[in-house]
Amino acid sequence: MKLFPIHLLIVICSLSYSVKGQGIIEPKHSFTLELGLPNSITNKAFREIMQGLVHVSPYYQFAFKNGFALGVGGRYSYFAINEFRVPSKVFGGNHSFGGFLKIGHEKFYSELFAIDAGVKIGYAQNLFYSDLLRSREIDLISKSSIYIEPIIGFVLASSESDTYRFSVGYSFFNNSFKPWDIGYEEGNEIGYTSKELSPISSFLTVGFGYTHHFNGKASVGFDE
Numbered sequence: 001m002k003l004f005p006i007h008l009l010i011v012i013c014s015l016s017y018s019v020k021g022q023g024i025i026e027p028k029h030s031f032t033l034e035l036g037l038p039n040s041i042t043n044k045a046f047r048e049i050m051q052g053l054v055h056v057s058p059y060y061q062f063a064f065k066n067g068f069a070l071g072v073g074g075r076y077s078y079f080a081i082n083e084f085r086v087p088s089k090v091f092g093g094n095h096s097f098g099g100f101l102k103i104g105h106e107k108f109y110s111e112l113f114a115i116d117a118g119v120k121i122g123y124a125q126n127l128f129y130s131d132l133l134r135s136r137e138i139d140l141i142s143k144s145s146i147y148i149e150p151i152i153g154f155v156l157a158s159s160e161s162d163t164y165r166f167s168v169g170y171s172f173f174n175n176s177f178k179p180w181d182i183g184y185e186e187g188n189e190i191g192y193t194s195k196e197l198s199p200i201s202s203f204l205t206v207g208f209g210y211t212h213h214f215n216g217k218a219s220v221g222f223d224e
Contacts, residue, residue, distance in 0.1 A: 024108045025157060027063040029214040034058075034153075034167055036207020038077050041170075044196040045189075046177035049086060050079040050094060055205045057120075063106045069118065071102035077203075081130060081182055087190055092130025092182055098123045098147070114155035116165065116211075121148050124173065132183025141181050145173040153209060165209040173201045 038052030059073020080093040104118015128141040151169035158164060178197055180186040189197060 024111055025114070025160065025163070025213060026065070026215070027061075027069070027106045027108070027114075027213060030061050030063070030211050031214070032057075032059055032061060032071075032073075032165075032209055032211040034165075034169075034207055034209035036167065036169070036205040038079070038171075038203040038205045040079070040201070040203045042199040042202045043177050044199075045179060045192045046201045049082055049179075049182070050177065051082045052203060052205075053078050053080055055207065059100075059102060061102065061104075061106070067105045067107040069102070069104045069106045069116070071104070071118070071120075072100070073102065073120075074099050075120075075122070075124070077205075086182075090130050090132045090182060092128070092133070094181075095127045095129075096124050098125055100147075100149070104151075108155075108157070112157055114157070114163070116153040116155055117151070119148060119150050120169075121146075123147070126173075126175075128181045130182045136183060138183070143175055143181070145175045147171055147173045155211070161213045161215075163211045163213070165211065167205075167207055167209050169205045171203050171205065175200065177201045 034057040036055045038055040040047040040050055040052060055077040057073060057075045059071045061069050061071035063069040076097045078093060078095055081090050083089040083091060100120040100122025102118050102120045104116060106114065106116040108114040124145050124147045126143045126145065133141065149169050149171040151167060153165040153167040155163045155165045176197060176199060179188060179190045184190055
């Protein structure tokens, strides 16, 4: 762990050398794939019972010359039930998928570095399953929701059309997690108070991403 800053410096220097002389990319059409680890924040039961394993978000984005950007894409996340945080072992999880529109701002400040910040607004379908539900002859509990995700990406260019990013996003859903979503009898808070269960579900995602710019070349200072 102590060597991590040195490794990061080597990567940055390598990327800086590879893009030297290529000029500043002016974003236009691009495709991004983000992959991260979601961590539940609010709603005490959701935070303690559901363990985030993966969050994936592919999307297309168009950026105007002033940096204003519009995007459209999809999302998928998976949370597993932490069997050690419930009164008896319960196996299962939560699949969440949907689509979104993104409004943001994308700009390169040098040959190497850019910031892509914005807000994703969309729809999500949440599917809960568990052996406890199956024991009651219920295959799935389905809950739909609107969600909002402010997100920021710190971008490093590796070529005139390819970039990599470190991203942080915070997703808010307009519904809350309840123990009966995973099979407990409705009204059974399994040790949580109604106040602890009332906040909406939300999670923080920290991850990495790859972007391909289809406009084909850096448009400022590019060496033909």
